[in-house]
Structure formats: structure tokens, C-alpha cells
Amino acid sequence: MLKEKDSQMTRESDASIKYCPQCGSQALTWPSPKHFTCADCGFVLYLNIAAAVAVIIECQGKILLGVRRYEPKKGMLDLPGGFVDPAETAEQAVCRELKEELAIELYDELRYLFSFPNKYRYRGIEYDTLDLIYLVRLNKFPQFTAGDDLAEALWVDRNALDYQKIGFDSLRQALRRYLEVSPVPEK
Numbered sequence: 375m376l377k378e379k380d381s382q383m384t385r386e387s388d389a390s391i392k393y394c395p396q397c398g399s400q401a402l403t404w405p406s407p408k409h410f411t412c413a414d415c416g417f418v419l420y421l422n423i424a425a426a427v428a429v430i431i432e433c434q435g436k437i438l439l440g441v442r443r444y445e446p447k448k449g450m451l452d453l454p455g456g457f458v459d460p461a462e463t464a465e466q467a468v469c470r471e472l473k474e475e476l477a478i479e480l481y482d483e484l485r486y487l488f489s490f491p492n493k494y495r496y497r498g499i500e501y502d503t504l505d506l507i508y509l510v511r512l513n514k515f516p517q518f519t520a521g522d523d524l525a526e527a528l529w530v531d532r533n534a535l536d537y538q539k540i541g542f543d544s545l546r547q548a549l550r551r552y553l554e555v556s557p558v559p560e561k
């Protein structure tokens with residue numbers, strides 16, 4: 375019986391959910407890869423994607439990249455950003471994350487670019503996210519102090535990005551797409 379249920383599990387993360395959160399039963403079935411039901415108590419849970427934001431901050435041909443302080447992808451490069459909190463707009467999330475991670479306040483210059491799906495594995499559970507990518511283009515280098523999830527932050531020439539060092543696929547794709555379509559800013 376369990377075997378049959380196992381075969382219905384299609385997501386990698388499904389294996390980490392073994393018990394019904396409501397009654398503790400193991401009689402879980404997965405009618406689709408994104409939701410499960412409990413045969414004993416009728417509990418249903420949809421594993422919806424999480425919204426996240428990331429910001430490309432560009433100044434004089436350089437892009438501000440953070441170095442991740444924590445797992446996943448500790449030590450790898452990242453764009454400033456993070457998960458959107460409940461009841462928060464994506465724009466509010468951007469402003470909050472920029473304050474938390476870089477201590478900079480940018481409200482006026484924010485522009486939405488595009489989105490990419492991502493997978494974020496944290497302590498054995500893989501979360502599906504949708505990363506909303508925003509752009510801030512500045513003429514003057516802002517003061518910043520890296521903190522929170524970022525160990526440090528550094529300016530990298532837009533023509534010298536090492537994509538192998540960027541932690542997440544979605545952000546690699548976002549930076550590639552952005553650099554393809556955006557002109558080099560005027561000096």
C-alpha cells in the first residue's frame with residue numbers, strides 16, 4: 375500500500391512529508407505534484423510556490439552582488455533580496471530587504487523587470503519559488519553596509535560576471551537576460 379503511494383510522489387520534496395499535519399496519519403496521497411490529501415481525516419494541503427524578490431542594482435556599468443552568509447549556497451554570489459512576507463507587496467519586500475541586507479533606502483528608482491522560477495532547498499525541504507526581478511539604476515555609488523543574509527557585497531563589472539559563482543539558476547538567468555537587453559549606461 376505504501377509502495378503505491380510512494381509511486382505517486384513526483385516532487386523531490388514530497389518524500390520529506392510523511393505524516394498528516396492534522397492527525398499524524400501516514401495515509402497521504404498526492405493527487406497532483408502540488409497538493410496532498412489525508413485519507414484518514416480529509417486534510418488537504420496545497421504546496422503553493424513562495425514569492426521572492428531580487429534586485430539588480432547597477433551603477434556606472436557595475437552590478438552590486440552579495441555574498442551569501444548562510445546555506446543554501448553559502449559563500450556564493452547572490453542578488454540582494456529575499457522572500458516576500460505575508461500581506462506585503464513585492465515592492466515593499468524589495469525596500470525591506472535592501473534595508474536589512476545593505477542598509478540602503480531606495481524607493482523611487484525601482485523598476486520591475488521579469489520573473490524566473492527557482493528551487494530553494496532549505497534543511498531538506500525544497501521550496502519552489504517565483505523570483506520577481508527588479509532593477510535599480512543609479513548614477514552615484516550608494517553607501518551600503520552588508521548585513522543580515524549577506525556576509526559582504528561587492529561591485530562587479532557587468533562584463534566580468536562569473537556566472538558559475540552565482541548561487542541560484544533563476545538569478546543567473548535574470549542577469550543574463552538583463553545584460554542582453556539593457557544598454558551600457560552612459561558615463
Ligand SMILES: [Zn+2]
Binds near residue numbers: 395396398399412417
Ligand atoms: Zn489526517
